[in-house]
Amino acid sequence: MYEKTLAEQSRLLASGDCSSxxxxxxxxxxxxxxDSDLNSLVSVSTExxxxxxxxxxxxxxxxxxxxxxxxPIVHKDIFCVDGGKTTCGSRMLEEFHAPYSATVVxxxxxxxxxxxxxxxxxxxxxxxxxxxxxxxxxxxxxxRDCVPGGSSGGSAxxxxxxxxxxxxxxxxxxxxxxxxxxxxxxxxxxxxxxxSRYGMIAFASSLDQAGPLAATAEDCAMVLQAMxxxxxxxxxxxxxxxxxxxxxxxxxxxxxxIGVPEEYFSDGLDAGVATAVRAALSEYEKxxxxxxxxxxxxxxxxxxxxxxxxxxxxSSNLSRFDGVRFGYRCESPVDLEDLYTRSRGxxxxxEVKRRIMIGTYALSAGYYDAYYLKxxxxxxxxxxxxxxxxxEVDVVAGPTTPTPAFQTGAKTDDPVAMYLNDLYTxxxxxxxxxxxxxxxxxxxxxPVGLQLTGQHFDEARLLHAAHxxxxxxxxxxxxxxxxx
Amino acid sequence: MSWETVIGLEIHAQLATRSKIFxxxxxxxxxxxxxxxxxxxxxxxxxxxxxxxxxxxxxVRFALATDSSVTQxxxxxxxxxxxxxxxxxxxxxxxxxPIVGEGSVTVGLPDGTEKNxxxxxxxxxxxxxxxxxxxxxxxxxxxxNRAGTxxxxxxxxxxxxxxxxxxxxxxxxxxxxRYIDICDGNMQEGSFRCDANVSVRPSGQSEFGTRAExxxxxxFRFLERAILFEVERQIDVLESGQExxxxxxxxxxxxxxxxxxxxxxxxxxxxxxxxxxxxxxxxEDAFIADVRSAMPELPKVRRARFVEQFQLTPxxxxxxxSDRDTADYFEAMLDGQKFxxxxxxxxxxxxxxxxxxxxxxAIQDSTVQPDRLAMLLARVEDGTISGKxxxxxxxxxxxxxxxxxxxxxxxxxxxxxxxxxxxxxxxxVIAANPSQVAEYQGGKEKLLSFFVGAVxxxxxxxxxxxxxxxxxxxxxxxx
Numbered sequence: 001m002y003e004k005t006l007a008e009q010s011r012l013l014a015s016g017d018c019s020s021x022x023x024x025x026x027x028x029x030x031x032x033x034x035d036s037d038l039n040s041l042v043s044v045s046t047e048x049x050x051x052x053x054x055x056x057x058x059x060x061x062x063x064x065x066x067x068x069x070x071x072p073i074v075h076k077d078i079f080c081v082d083g084g085k086t087t088c089g090s091r092m093l094e095e096f097h098a099p100y101s102a103t104v105v106x107x108x109x110x111x112x113x114x115x116x117x118x119x120x121x122x123x124x125x126x127x128x129x130x131x132x133x134x135x136x137x138x139x140x141x142x143x144r145d146c147v148p149g150g151s152s153g154g155s156a157x158x159x160x161x162x163x164x165x166x167x168x169x170x171x172x173x174x175x176x177x178x179x180x181x182x183x184x185x186x187x188x189x190x191x192x193x194x195x196s197r198y199g200m201i202a203f204a205s206s207l208d209q210a211g212p213l214a215a216t217a218e219d220c221a222m223v224l225q226a227m228x229x230x231x232x233x234x235x236x237x238x239x240x241x242x243x244x245x246x247x248x249x250x251x252x253x254x255x256x257x258i259g260v261p262e263e264y265f266s267d268g269l270d271a272g273v274a275t276a277v278r279a280a281l282s283e284y285e286k287x288x289x290x291x292x293x294x295x296x297x298x299x300x301x302x303x304x305x306x307x308x309x310x311x312x313x314x315s316s317n318l319s320r321f322d323g324v325r326f327g328y329r330c331e332s333p334v335d336l337e338d339l340y341t342r343s344r345g346x347x348x349x350x351e352v353k354r355r356i357m358i359g360t361y362a363l364s365a366g367y368y369d370a371y372y373l374k375x376x377x378x379x380x381x382x383x384x385x386x387x388x389x390x391x392e393v394d395v396v397a398g399p400t401t402p403t404p405a406f407q408t409g410a411k412t413d414d415p416v417a418m419y420l421n422d423l424y425t426x427x428x429x430x431x432x433x434x435x436x437x438x439x440x441x442x443x444x445x446x447p448v449g450l451q452l453t454g455q456h457f458d459e460a461r462l463l464h465a466a467h468x469x470x471x472x473x474x475x476x477x478x479x480x481x482x483x484x
Numbered sequence: 485m486s487w488e489t490v491i492g493l494e495i496h497a498q499l500a501t502r503s504k505i506f507x508x509x510x511x512x513x514x515x516x517x518x519x520x521x522x523x524x525x526x527x528x529x530x531x532x533x534x535x536x537x538x539x540x541x542x543x544v545r546f547a548l549a550t551d552s553s554v555t556q557x558x559x560x561x562x563x564x565x566x567x568x569x570x571x572x573x574x575x576x577x578x579x580x581x582p583i584v585g586e587g588s589v590t591v592g593l594p595d596g597t598e599k600n601x602x603x604x605x606x607x608x609x610x611x612x613x614x615x616x617x618x619x620x621x622x623x624x625x626x627x628x629n630r631a632g633t634x635x636x637x638x639x640x641x642x643x644x645x646x647x648x649x650x651x652x653x654x655x656x657x658x659x660x661x662r663y664i665d666i667c668d669g670n671m672q673e674g675s676f677r678c679d680a681n682v683s684v685r686p687s688g689q690s691e692f693g694t695r696a697e698x699x700x701x702x703x704f705r706f707l708e709r710a711i712l713f714e715v716e717r718q719i720d721v722l723e724s725g726q727e728x729x730x731x732x733x734x735x736x737x738x739x740x741x742x743x744x745x746x747x748x749x750x751x752x753x754x755x756x757x758x759x760x761x762x763x764x765x766x767x768e769d770a771f772i773a774d775v776r777s778a779m780p781e782l783p784k785v786r787r788a789r790f791v792e793q794f795q796l797t798p799x800x801x802x803x804x805x806s807d808r809d810t811a812d813y814f815e816a817m818l819d820g821q822k823f824x825x826x827x828x829x830x831x832x833x834x835x836x837x838x839x840x841x842x843x844x845x846a847i848q849d850s851t852v853q854p855d856r857l858a859m860l861l862a863r864v865e866d867g868t869i870s871g872k873x874x875x876x877x878x879x880x881x882x883x884x885x886x887x888x889x890x891x892x893x894x895x896x897x898x899x900x901x902x903x904x905x906x907x908x909x910x911x912x913v914i915a916a917n918p919s920q921v922a923e924y925q926g927g928k929e930k931l932l933s934f935f936v937g938a939v940x941x942x943x944x945x946x947x948x949x950x951x952x953x954x955x956x957x958x959x960x961x962x963x
Contacts, residue, residue: 080530093529100523102530199530206760234532235762313760316562319573320527324626340566363564363755372757 001026002162003479006071006219009165013060013070020060020070024053024114027072031116031163034483037144040158042077042135043085044117052114059112067222069112074167076155077118078125079105079210080199088201089123089133089151092321092328092347102199103231104168104210111226119167120154123349124318125175125203127151128421131412132351139408140182141480142446146405149179149421155213156183161483166214166223170200172207173306174400174425177437180213181400181449184439184478186466187213188220191457192432193238195224196231202317204310205236207429216476217438217466221245224459243460249467254288256465258452259393263299264424270403276441276448277399280469284397287468294389294396298381299427305382306426307419308362308375314352315359321347354415383431390455395465399424400437400449428453436462439475447475485723486687489715490695491650491680492604492642495657496635497667498611498675499542505610505634506533506576513673517627521613525632527571532761535560539608539634542666543583544767544775546636549664549782550603552587554772560608560762564755569613569626577637579756582607583765584636590784591656594648601653602641609635630674636666642681642692647711651704654678658704663783663808677702682714684722693718694728698735698742710735714742786811794818794825803833809848816854823858823865831861835878852881860888868892869899873945901948903955906939909947910956913938924960935960 001009001023012018028046035041049072056070080086080098087093101109109115122132130138130153138153140146141161148157152169156179159167169176171189180187188211195210202208212223228242260281265274281291323329323343330342348356362371389396402423411418428435433453440450450469454462470476504511507524524531547554561579584606590598613628638657644650658676661667669676683695698714701707713735718728732751733742781789783805790801790811804814810832817828832847836857840847860881864874869892877891884891892898900906913935914921924931935956940947 086529088529096529098528098530100528100531197530198532201529202761204760233534235534236532236760312757316564316574316755316757319564319566320529320571322566322568322573324568325526325571326528336568360755363757365753365755368755368757 002030004165005216006165006214006222007216010067010071010222014065014067020053020056020114021050023070024049024072024116027116027164034161035158035163038139038141038157038161038163039136040120040138040148040154040161040163041074041117042087042089042120042154045084045115048083049114049116052109056112056114064112066111068108068226071113071166072116072164073108073113073223074116074119074155074158074164075105076121076152076167076169078121078170078201079168080201081105081115081118084118086118086201087135088125089121089135090348090352091134094134094328096327098199100199103196103233104200104227107226107229108168108223113226116164119152119158122151122153122175123352124201124314125151125170125172125208126314126351126355127153128174128178128418129406129408129411130154130157130179131408132349134349137408140405141483142184142405145407146446147182147408149182149401149405151175152179152187152213156180156185156187159183159185159213159215160480162479166212166219168210168227169213170203170208170210171425171429172203173310173429174422176211176213177400177425177435177449177451178421180437181439181447181451182405184447184475184480185213185215186217186220186436186438186470186476187211188224188436188459188462189428189434190224190228190459191238191434192429193236193240194242194434194457194459195227196229196234196237198231198233202313204313205317206313207310209429217436217463217470218246218249220436221249221463221467224463238457240457245460245463248460249464250471251464252288253284253465253468256284256289256395257393258284258289258291259294259389259396260291261294261296261299261389261396261398263296264398268402268420268423269399270443272443273399273401273403273448276443277397277450280440280450281397283469283472284465287472289465292393294393296382296385296389296396296427298378298385301378302382302427302430303419303423305375305378306422306430307358308371309379309430311355311359312362312372312375313359315356315363318348318352318356323347351415379430382427386427386431386433386453394454394461396453398451400451401425404443404446404448424451432456434459434462436466438466438469439478440469440473441475442478447478487684487715487719487722488687488689489645489647489711490642490683490685490692491644491647491711493640493644493650493654494679494681495638495640495654496677496679497638497657497661499539499634499636499666500668501536501538501542501634503536503538504632505536505539505608507632509632511633513670515629517625517629519629521628521631525571525628527573533576533759535762535765536634540583540765540767541771541775543606543608543636544772545664545666545779546606546638546661547584547587548772548776548779549660550587550589552603552606553585554767555581555583555585556767556769557581558583558607558765558767560759560765561756562759565752567612567615568624569615569628569631571613571628571631575610575612576759576762577609578607581764583767589653589656589660591649591653593652599643599649599652601643604639604641606636606638609637611635642683647708647715650680650711651708654704654707659807660783664780665808671702674702678707680707680711680714682711682718683728684715684718693722694730696728696731696733696742698733699745701735706735706737709737709740710742713740717742780808796825796829800826800829800833804829809846813847813850813854817858817861819854819858821858821862823861827861827865828858831857835875839878839882852878856881856887863888863892867899867901867948869897870945870949873897873899876945897946899948900943900946901951903951906943906947906951906955907959909939909942910935910952910959913942914959921960932957932960
């Protein structure tokens, strides 16, 4: 059953060839057998999942037939779920129970999805390797001495190992797309505002977006459909109408104009990755797309701008974790200063503290103009570059990451080398654009990701383009070995 | 050397919305601790603020009432600092782009003159919770009911030159915010509080002196006392050859002095930046037009109309304008009635307000509503009853639903204006008091009031006083 895509499982559920209870039990069994090695989940909701599956089956007997009814899912542990723990990968929230569910979680539960558990992640979504989780690292199912990417590393590893047909992730600078690329999956970060952020623990509020990671673009389209839409509890969510993401998936893409930025094929790019991406672009040409060269002259400023804006917002967003009302509190504080210093010092991991310090510095009196304000101006320039490109092309294509998955521990001592993983992904967040990553090849047995970036609210076109590629290729069908 | 005082005020007016500025929790005062704080107010992870539209229209109302500009694209910003009663570790406020821009008000001063005070800005922000240090020994208790309560911080230019001017301005703003219904003005509950920026400089010098900010003054008396103390302190410092330190000070009302809280060097770096959870606050022209059309007539316009239309003296007009409910009561009384507005004003300031004070009632809750009081005064004006009888009837009306006419009829209180009836009563009194008549005629004219009183008593107070006086004098002289 696990070899089937979400869309195929949906059809089996609809035809009655399989019940949600059977499907759920199948995945819970796989999790029990396979996850002790991978460490991709931080909590499993055995009883809750069984009850939700039973309810879904009852709804179906009652005549309901929505496409996600009874389909299992795992949520990244950044989404609050009423009734269970939400840790955000941090000691700070090791025992935190939210009295509410994130809008994304409520929407997917309302659609009938069955929550199997919560996925491991980099602490507070800060990281590109999932090595920053308080609950331990996650192994890449393709090569277990490699990282799965981050911060949605648990989500990517568990879907790659087929412990669920889909998982939610969040993407602040590439945290859906980079692990999707490292684990041979399809993952989409929607337009900023497409999906509600309510109940999703904030890292950098102006960059954070939720999205799905699954085997195929079609699966992503089905789940994103149910996640999207205006939420009155999130002032930054968009009132734009949500189109039917699956309606035109099988149409031809002939005439699609694909922009290829020269800047994406620069020195930092692994040769094997470059070859795989070039091959994928040729495949698109065969499908009738037109390749055009575009320029993104400020591409080199993306990482510096991102690593000012994101930590600045994070430094403020994470101030609420002070040991006063909820979360970790140090033992026997002697006074208020001690309570703050030790609760935060002991509750947060090293990378989180590093970014809080960078962000605090960037917002300080006397440095604000030189860092935060300047970074926001650079953000505008990068946005202008994309606007100019989109006046000529429909989508911009390139590699998702400069390299395939790297060895565990290889970059933990060099934060800047780690940050360069986000070279091609952060611009979509800085500009609020939707972007998708899909598998397009392998280098030394590790998957390679192709990224398409679209215009605001143009997710349908990205999903359509990815699906067309997947109809013509089989990279998305490959699975790691040892997951039987 | 003579010194000049320079004062600017920052006034925090709590906006009178039922729910909080960024959440649906209630703002009601006095609830059990921590029962009116929802997930948003508690700053739980993942929750987001949503602006209460009510606060936006209230801020625009304030702008329109003070000739201030409305910033049509204002912005919320985060003011970052750690404090246990600040749940998110930052306060959502406005910094670079406040919703209300420059404006000005004309304030009446105690000496009868007027002064223009310029408003620099007014911005929206959320209140913090409350730390209570004396409830549990050695521990601090936190009540987050107040967290997220909407505030409008009104910042003036340093235009005031004395404590009296500062108090007059604060009183003006206090009356205004209540009048336009955006703040209940309750200073005991903290709904209206002031910070005073005070400095002194040698008279004639154009540069300002170094200022101290005195925080959290929650009565006009404390505002005045704190400024007076601070001015004296600063002059002492300067005259002893030292410098005034820029700092935040606290007023201790028990000791009637200000104390240093923190100096400029110790001040927090608040690391303000635009709140990414809240898009720019856009106020469309149509929205402003709607607020404008729903605005009550402003106090200064209404006061002028009272003087012009009703021929009130400025003092009476001020009395009728003491608050909006009084002005509404006054106008409701005059609606369609035929008595002089002056009579209505006298009754509101005298009999009615005395009674309301005694019973501790607000005018809008008065047992005697404007239509009932108007009928009573109409009977005074048309001579049916005397003013004195009217006061008796008013007392009866207070404890019943009866109209003035019903009471007059039932108790037979109609004034006696029949000359022959009055003459008959006078004749009886004269006949019964021959010795007093003789004394009167012998030149002791003060006895007239004795006769008036006796006849009034005989008439049970109903004799028309004018007629009585005239006839009595005639009769006593012709005896």
